Amino acid sequence: MKVWISFDMEGVAGIVDWEQCRPGSGEAYTLGCALLQDEVNAAIEGAIAGGATEVVLNDSHSRMANLDPRKIAGNAQYISGRHKPYYMMQGLDGSFDAIFFLGYHGSISGKTSAMSHTYNPEVFSGAKVNGRYVGESGINALVAEHYGVPIALVTGDSVTADETRPFAEGAVNVTTKESISRFSAKNLHPTESCDLIRAGAEEAMRKVAAGKMPLPGLASPSTLDLEMQTADMADVATWARGTVRTGDRQVRIESENLLEMFESFVAVNYITRQAGGR
Secondary structure, eight states, X not given: OEEEEEEOXXXXXXXXXXXXXXXXXXXXXXXXXXXXXXXXXXXXXXXHHTTOSEEEEEEOSTTSOOSOGGGXXXXXXXXXXXXXXXXXXXXXXXXXXXXEEESOOOOTTSXXXXXXXXXXXXXXXXXXXXXXXXXXXXXXXXXXXXXXXXXEEEEEEHHHHHHHGGGOTTOEEEEEEEEEETTEEEEOOHHHHHHHHHHHHHHHHHHHXXXXXXXXXXXXXXXXXXXXXSHHHHHHHTTSTTEEEOSSSEEEEEESOHHHHHHHHHHHHHHHHHHTTO
16 A cells, blocks of 8 residues: 655644744754654554555655655655645655645634644635635645545644544544644643554554545535735736636635646745745
8 A cells, every 4th residue: 555645844743833843943943853753754654554565755844855864764755845846745646545644734714723824824814625714634635636545644733633624534633732822732742642643544544445534525626715815915826827816815716627726726825925025
């Protein structure tokens, strides 16, 4: 069985501040990367124990080069670096049997969640898939549905689990922290978090092998509605293929091809950075 892992950083146990997630932030970032590496390795080890024969990692955070490749467990392949065409979903295709969303976090529009945002908090104030507010997991589920691969494991705080559940009904959820505010949480001890992730990954693979992991269940066509921070960002967003203005600060992407929808979203995400001043 082949497993593809998209890992973020904000949902890792012990991470509650941007300095722990931002490259170049010194000791805080070094610690954040160490905490992340341990959780990623725990997921790899659990997947292999559950029957995985191949594991591919896609670094989905910031500059997307947050691991020490020498320390990756299980000889897993590592997709790293910026400007990837499929961003958080780079490398996924129909040959995989399972998807893990590791270290994910709550959305900018949802309940209080540590480090919450939806892709770029300077640009997006909300996102809806088929009328339902979603976080990054819901947007990324468009690609999972396109390729017919189930989301089998989700780790992060409890808000993350709740927001992902509509697209991953059979997934194993590991709660690494309970959010108190956007910048505070009651975290599991890193060792316990890793132990739970390792066990959760093994359980997820056994459920996949038994055929007990449903697909996200997204319809075709689907809609992705994006709420922008400013009207000029909505203007810029319409430069991307298939993106239409629906309000002063709102745009919509709609298609029968869910992968093309996601491609358009990635284009919006990249080009609106300019309207955000960078």
